[in-house]
Amino acid sequence: MKSKNQKISIHFPNGIELFIKREDQLHPIISGNKFRKLKYNLAEAKRLGYKKLLTFGGAFSNHIVAVAGAGKEFGFETIGIIRGEELQEKIEENPSLSVAQQFGMKLVFVSRDAYRLKETPEFIKEMKSQFGDFYLLPEGGTNELAIKGCEEILSEDDIQFSHICSSIGTGGTISGIINSAASHQNIIGFSSLKGDFLQNDIAKFANQKNWSVNCEYHFGGYGKVTNELIEFINTFYLEHAIRLDPIYTGKMMLGIFVLIQKDFFPPNSKILAIHTGGLQGIAGMNLKLEKSGKTKITI
Structure with missing residues (x-):
């Protein structure tokens, strides 16, 4: 299985830069x-x-x-x-x-x-x-071989980043990222589920302590969305031409933006957000949104 991806960057006040690693571009079907x-x-x-x-x-x-x-x-x-x-x-x-x-x-x-x-x-x-x-x-x-694969998400070029952010479902992806990150980097996982039980799952596989799980941006729980989230996803696409899914990456990215506004990240932070794919799920979510008469996700 061959892979390719690229990064794009977004600049904020206080010298903060947000880079997005396009893991969603690895493969048209087996993405991220x-x-x-x-x-x-x-x-x-x-x-x-x-x-x-x-x-x-x-x-x-x-x-x-x-x-x-x-x-x-x-x-x-x-x-x-x-x-x-x-x-x-x-x-x-x-x-x-x-x-x-x-x-x-x-x-x-x-x-x-x-x-x-x-x-x-x-x-x-x-x-x-x-x-x-x-x-x-x-x-x-998620198993040990999956985590081995996820350890390859970060490359030598990514050593420059102070913070690395990823969405969390089962905890396998972020475990791989933690294992391959440098000790000076802060790894932040954005949970798409209610509760903080994922911490124990991640701790089973992670070999470093420089990570945390943010549970504040699940927007109701797994598979749940709000008007605020859908509006953010659509606006993000219009401004940056990058599609986000409503289950994982949309929640993570909105969480990152809110934390930047709240001065969570120190000035001059260089943040790397991992786009883990999942875009095929947009079609199913749009069916649910249409049935409830709500605004759909731009595709």
Whole structure:
């Protein structure tokens, strides 16, 4: 898997500069942190001789789409265990699941109660009885090999930055960033979920202490948005020609802007924000916004 990306910069008062690392440009389908998380997992699956990948996700999962796309590109059969039996009758109305299916992924819909048991030996045994042997990818894609891939997000050129910011879902991406960051850099994760429980998950993988999790910009919780957030995402696109997704990067970027206004960052700070992709989720969010009569995200 080859990669490429670029940075753009935005200037603020007090000499503060915000640079955006365009990880969303790594691959048209397997973009951003999903590219990083899958890189070594796909290599390991191939090395071990697996022909199938099995993983888990919700209605508009970036991970599901990325795994389906990777399967098509690299010759793996893919199986997606999807949370919510009711979604089976609405595949055509769901942009993410439709794309995953078009890429050849077999979608298996289970109840929410059954989904909670997805990591148990009994559930995995049942899946193997149905589909044969497979390489298992966790929900969201975070495991040790995924973190190894995310450790490659930062390059030698990034040593200049005083602060590095990333959105957080499962904690894998920021763990990789922490492990490869310099000791003088401050790593800030912006959680897209309510609560501070992610700190414990990150601490399991992170090998440094120069990081923190900001839980103030989740805008209602995972998958939740507000008019303020949508307006910011649309304005940001108009001003900078960069699309942000409403689940992760939009929340992070708005959080960074607010913190700059509040003088959280010292004068002359050089901030690097990681654009982790996730743009395929905009279409699904726009369907929800349209049904509720709210302003949609510009695409």
